[in-house]
Amino acid sequence: MSTVLLTLEIRYEQDVVLTRQRVRQIAALIGFDAQDQTRIATAVSEMARNAFQYTGGGRVEFRLEGQSPQSFLIIIRDQGQGIPQLEDVLQGRYHSETGAGRGIVGARQLMDQFQIESLPGRGTTVVLAKQLPRQVTALNSQQITNIVNELVQRSPQNPYEEVQQQNQELLQALAELRKREEQLTQLNRELEDTNRGVVALYTELDEKADSLKRANELKTRFLSNMSHEFRTPLNSIMSLTRLLMDRTDGDLTSEQEKQVTFIRKSAAGLSDLVNDLLDLAKVEAGKTAVHLSTFEVDELFATLRGMLRPLLEHNSSVSLLFEEPIDIPAIHSDEGKVAQILRNFISNALKYTEQGEVRVSAVRAGDRVVLSVTDTGIGISPQDLERIFEDFIQIESHLQKRVKGTGLGLPLSRKLAELLGGDVAVTSTPGSGSTFSATIPLVYPHLPEGVPIAQPDWQFDPQRSPVLVVEDHAETLFTYEKYLEGSTYQLIPARTLEHASQALAQVQPVAIVLDILLEGENTWSLLTQLKQDPATRSIPVLVMSVVDNERQTRNLGADAFLVKPVDRLSLLKQLNMLINQNQQQKLLLIDDDLVARYLLKQQLSQLLPHIPLSILEASNGYEGIRLAQSEQPQAIVLDLVMPEMSGIEVLDQLKQQPATSSIPVIINTSQLLEAEESQILAERTVAILSKENSSAEVAIAKLQEALIKAGLVLEAGGIEHG
Secondary structure, eight states: OEEEEEEEEEOSHHHHHHHHHHHHHHHHHHTOOHHHHHHHHHHHHHHHHHHHHHHSOEEEEEEEEOSSSOEEEEEEEEOSOOOTTHHHHHTTOOOOTTOTTHHHHHHHHHSSEEEEEEETTTEEEEEEEEEOOTTSOOOOHHHHHHHHHHHHHSOOOOHHHHHHHHHHHHHHHHHHHHHHHHHHHHHHHHHHHHHHHHHHHHHHHHHHHHHHHHHHHHHHHHHHHHHHHHHHHHHHHHHHHHHHHTTTTSOOOHHHHHHHHHHHHHHHHHHHHHHHHHHHHHHHTTOOOOOOEEEOHHHHHHHHHHHHGGGGTTOTTEEEEEOOOOSOOOEEEOHHHHHHHHHHHHHHHHHTOSSEEEEEEEEEETTEEEEEEEEOSSOOOGGGTTGGGSTTOOOOOTTTTTOOOOSOHHHHHHHHHHHTTOEEEEEEETTTEEEEEEEEESBOTTOOSSOOOOOSOOOOOTTSEEEEEEOOOHHHHHHHHHHHTTSSEEEEEESSHHHHHHHHHHOOOSEEEEOSEETTEESHHHHHHHHHSTTTTTSOEEEEESSOOHHHHHHTTOSEEEESSOOHHHHHHHHHHHHHTTSOOEEEEEOSOHHHHHHHHHHHHHHOTTOOEEEEEESSHHHHHHHHHHHOOSEEEEOSOOSSSOHHHHHHHHHHSTTTTTSOEEEEEOSOOOHHHHHHHHHHSSEEEESOOSSHHHHHHHHHHHHHHTTOOOOSOOEEEO
């Protein structure tokens, strides 16, 4: 955002003084302190004086740039002959009897940003900028309008008053310089005595900093490695107890059910502690990646409402209420981390509220949203308000024995909020309740500008099946590209009928996705042509349009029809049906853990009662590679940690051999992956699943999504086990 505050013409010498007056007024209105006002006024008046003295005049423009942070921008232009020795001036190599060039160097040092462009015979343009102080909040449009009105109402001061004020500032500056010179002299005497000790201290500090860095890296590596050792048996315990509680192999006695429940609760508590420790360690090590998406607050609330409902089953005296968000736009941030912050707030509120309600709300605050959780619980004393954000701290209360926790949820929430560019706050009254709030930017502050728009310069991936998408809307194309990202399909975009024809001349797609209403043309003729041409007649065509005209599209030969908007799984399911519905489907499981393979087959049997899928099993990497070559499965589910040959080595072998390079691979592991490792694996596989899930429903849903991304058709049939 760029807003012009004021424009001045420099024709006479008093206009230079007027420029200094005006820039001081604007700087004061914006919020700069007296010292910065003087610096800005001095730099601008020096450049304005140059424009008048060497070119006879110019133009000064005052602007407010940016959103957060904002900058005060001053642009000074003249129509002179330019500065022939500009580079020498900027490097401090140019000297003249009149002092020309010194003002430019001085002004450059006084401002945060300084740019100058000078062309022979075409004049000079100088751009000076000063970033608004941190304590000054971003100015909105109404505040900027008020500043402009204030400038219009203020009449320029007498030039002599400005000169007098400038002289007084110079005298004050000289007095301050003398005082500082005396202080510096004294400090230099003291520093001469302590300099050697300081150098030695810095050396020692550097050594300790290196030691701490190495220790932190070792800690993170230790936690990462140990997480697998902890999670593998915990996953097995949780999954096996789930099978026992579901009576898969018969009924339990009441005493056995009680024992299994105790085992499950203990394993869940230990799992929560491990997860919190690892999350906290990753954030502190700076290895937590931000996964951006656009989401609505009401949809986030709906998800949390369903997720946290089980916490209320044993406490009917507490109500969990979600207020309807009003006038809050979509948030572009990491939805998972925002949800994790709110989950921690809500679960804590439910634990420490004996009766009453827990209310979740959201309000907009400028370019941010404040997500709050208010309870009617026991409250927190003032001296403990900061302690609760320290690691492992749990405040003593009469509820402490009843509720359990790790003492890591609130510290992790604060670090996650800071990672997203926000912060957390708490207010509380003992005996009345507490309010925890997280303030999050509506748009993640490090978001790259602009959205990439596909152009008809296609790069074809031989390991992915091309899908031609004819769509003129750039944002819709971008959405479809994200939908197909990580799947077996590669999007080939075409925004016009001409681009579609060019694409068909270069590649034979496995399917065509067609929008009917393009800008200035429609695709009815293309649909007819596709179904009449023997070269393209067999390519399945999926028509997606905002207009529900399925009958007409099918009469013209379309194989399927969907009404926009379309979600990711619906699109992938439809493509799988069109492309792979007549193929025999095989799924290869490569995992040395018999329990893990058994649990995965149980999930597959629950996914759909009669899924047409032949399941092959390999207990090591060598056997898995052999089966992949001989059986050519539609997809492979691969564990990473195996003896003799690791999952990474198996993946390398599969991708290097032509017979198996195009088979989609799904990673299924309990190993905690670093962000860089996840990114590398995500580029080579269709999905990364964790063996540790909070519930069977979550595990089955993630498995279903992974199979759909791998191109499998999930429809009625029978399961065969190989």
